Amino acid sequence: MQAHEIMISQVYKVKESDTVRSVIEKFIENRISGIPVVNDKNQIVAYVSDGDIMRYIGKHEDRVIDSFYYAFVIKGDDEEFEERTKRLLNLNVLEIARKKVFKVTWDEELENIAAILGKKHIKKLPVERNGVLVGIISRGDVIRNSFKAIL
DSSP states (O other), X not given: OBHHHHOBSSOOOEETTOBXXXXXXXXXXXXXXXXXXXXXXXXXXXXXXXXXXXXXHSOOEEEXXXXXXXXXXXXXXXXXXXXXXXHHHTSBGGGTSBSSOOOEETTOBHHHHHHHHHHHTOSEEEEEETTEEEXXXXXXXXXXXXXXXXX
């Protein structure tokens, strides 16, 4: 089975000129947690997830406890949580989105898609054909299509 056989072709997306406000509105309206960022040619240029937003609004720093363990410790700076969240809304989406996007092509095999999702610890993979966004595949899509014939 290939990507085009299991992907969702109606993909929520934002443009590279959009603000984080647009992203959060789409997350809330559509009950999603990640979204591709595209240019005017519908080419994938970045991906933004709820995790990217959490990293921005959360205050933490890495500290070495010993040579093997790290702890996330709250910083005590002046900016309040509410101020950070308000400032975030007006940022351009590319300021927080990941530019290195894991994606698959239209004809990628299901077992390779499963391996990428598992190995990279990601929830969704954009699908492209001829360099253009045409769909998205989630972990749930892979599970449903992998087991529907035998359950």
